[in-house]
Amino acid sequence: MIVILAAVAALTAPPPGATACSGCHGAPGSALPSLRGKSEADILAAMTAFRTGARPATVMDRIAKGFSEDETRAIAAWLGSRK
Amino acid sequence: MIGRRTVLAGAAASAFAAPALAAAKPKVVVIGGGFAGVAAARELQRQGVAVTLVEPNPTYIACPFSNEVLVGLRELSAQSFGYDAVRRQGVAIKRASVTGVDPTAKRLTLSDGSKLNYDRAVLTPGIDINFTGLKGYDEAASEFLPHAWKAGPQTNLLRRQLEAMDDGGVVLISAPANPFRCPPGPYERASLIAWWLKTHKPRSKLIILDAKDAFSKQRLFQNGWTALYPGMVEWVGLSSGGKVIEVDAKARTLITDFGKHTGAVVNVIPPQRAGKIAQAAGAADRTEWCPIDPVSFESKLLTNIHIVGDACIAGGMPKSAFSANAQAKACATAVAALLRGQPAPPVKLINTCYSLMSPTYGISVAGVYAPANGLLTDVPNAGGTSPLDAPAAVRASEAAYAQAWFKTITAETFG
Structure with a gap:
């Protein structure tokens, strides 16, 4: 039972970097876009475009470059699963 | 069946109860x-x-x-x-x-x-x-020469001094050596004070005496001062004699190895x-x-x-x-x-700091960090500052993002 609880907790624990996003991205209606309701696919596509430079940005281009594809995927999955 | 279940449940409860309570x-x-x-x-x-x-x-x-x-x-x-x-x-x-x-x-x-x-x-x-870190600058001295580096009464004290200053006065800011809270803060402060002086006391000047030769977002700040506040802001770095080694609070004077500077308003950002x-x-x-x-x-x-x-x-x-x-x-x-x-679990961190050079002119620095050699270290090829050559529209966007960031982070923290 302890093993199962630990596994559940590990599954829902935020992946590296994920909890930092909410330092800028909060409730809807801000000049900084809210991530609420964004799907995993949306977030992954945006982060990838920021990283490659395909999508221009003021700050997100600089931040997206600091995350590997796997890290970005994990963050997108975690953010996309939040309500 | 029912009896057996009860017995099992009871056994489980008694087996787990003691350690759970302990x-x-x-x-x-x-x-x-x-x-x-x-x-x-x-x-x-x-x-x-x-x-x-x-x-x-x-x-x-x-x-x-x-x-x-x-x-x-x-x-x-x-x-x-x-x-x-x-x-x-x-x-x-x-x-x-x-x-x-x-x-x-x-x-x-x-x-x-x-x-x-x-x-x-x-x-x-x-x-x-650190009220023992700079000669002559103790808590009593901070009532004359505010640090305003912890927001509160000190902030309002410095504001009242600026408001009471005659046009043509010199504002001095003493910036500390690293590390200290909010590395771009002294330079944002200089920028916003210059913005205010330009409207309210346009003959005034601001001098930053710095214990360092380099600072956060340095080229962005220096370019911005030239563009927005020409002739108004002067920065004196360590190698030009900028390091303040002693404070004479009553005389509103900052003493460096190279000489003395007296200001109408003196803001000492002390060691921490x-x-x-x-x-x-x-x-x-x-x-x-x-x-x-x-x-x-x-x-x-x-x-x-x-x-x-x-x-x-x-x-x-x-x-x-x-x-x-x-x-x-x-x-x-x-x-x-x-x-x-x-x-x-593994750690990856982000920082983003906005600074305002005027209400409509924002600049930023961002970084991504991961553990390396026992410290949180910059992830290579990520982060950095706003571009040096950005058009006014980008500076205006970053000023708006700065405001939005403060609302978001305070809402996340306290809301």
């Missing part, structure tokens, strides 16, 4: 209710950990955007935040300060004399002004160190800051005590509200894992 639910105490402490407490609660926040003040006065208060763009009341939402979320709040830490017994002594046990503690004491309780607990080293493990944020000097925010030695990460918030949430994840008997 261990109870692991308890974490967070010391300090600023950007780091509140973020840590709320994230721990979110991850199912019982948490108590110990904080002596009923409201927190935020430092980011307090430079706007200095020049009348906002009031101090807009910087003040309470803890009601934190309490509503299920974080127990104890109105007291911590006067003693016993890491062996895992017990805190509080200012009301009571004791508080913990399984792990998160220490977020922020900074203390980790907050008092960190020193008292033995969590600070000879640098007077707190060394930590970059994965778990656990103190390198004390076990079961984690330190995040301005007080910790975070390697490449600046002492900023954003860093404090990001570290706190990662630390909460680590503490929750450790309490489950698991190792602290």
Whole structure:
């Protein structure tokens, strides 16, 4: 039972970097876009475009470059699963 | 069938009851209710950990955007935040300060004399002004020459002095050596004061005397001063004699190795160190800051005590509200894992700092950090500052983002 609880907790624990996003991205209606309701696919596509430079940005281009594809995927999955 | 189930359930209950009671639910105490402490407490609660926040003040006065208060763009009341939402979320709040830490017994002594046990503690004491670090600048001197580096009465004092200054006066800012809270802060302050002087006291001048030869977002700031406030802002670096070695408060004079500077208004941003309780607990080293493990944020000097925010030695990460918030949430994840008997998971952190050079001219620096060689280290090829050649529209966007960031982070922390 302890093993199962630990596994559940590990599954829902935020992946590296994920909890930092909410330092800028909060409730809807801000000049900084809210991530609420964004799907995993949306977030992954945006982060990838920021990283490659395909999508221009003021700050997100600089931040997206600091995350590997796997890290970005994990963050997108975690953010996309939040309500 | 029913009987057997009952028996099994009873056996399970008795087998688990004793250790469950003995261990109870692991308890974490967070010391300090600023950007780091509140973020840590709320994230721990979110991850199912019982948490108590110990904080002596009923409201927190935020430092980011307090430079706007200095020049009348906002009031101090807009910087003040309470803890009601934190309490509503299920974080127990104890109105007291911590006067003693016993890491062996895992017990805190509080200012009301009571004791508080913990399984792990998160220490977020922020900074203390080091009133013994600069000759002539003690607490009494700060009533003449405000530091305004902890938002509150000092902020309003500096504002009143600026408002009372005659046109044509010289404003002096003394900037400290690294490390200190908010590395771009002195230069944002100089910019916003220049913006205000340009309208209200246009014959005035501002001189920054700096104990360093380089500073955060330096080229952006220097280009901006030339473009926005020509002839108004002068920066004197270390190698040009900028380091203030003594303060004569009554004469409003700053003394360097090269000479004396007297100002109509003098803002001394003094040397700083980790907050008092960190020193008292033995969590600070000879640098007077707190060394930590970059994965778990656990103190390198004390076990079961984690330190995040301005007080910790975070390697490449600046002492900023954003860093404090990001570290706190990662630390909460680590503490929750450790309490489950698991190792602290891998860590990746972000910082973003905006500075305003005018209400419509914003610049930023961002970074991504990961543990390397025992410190939080810049991830290569990521981060950096706003472009030097950005058009006015980009500066205006970043000014708007700066405002939005403050709303978001204070809502996340206190709302």
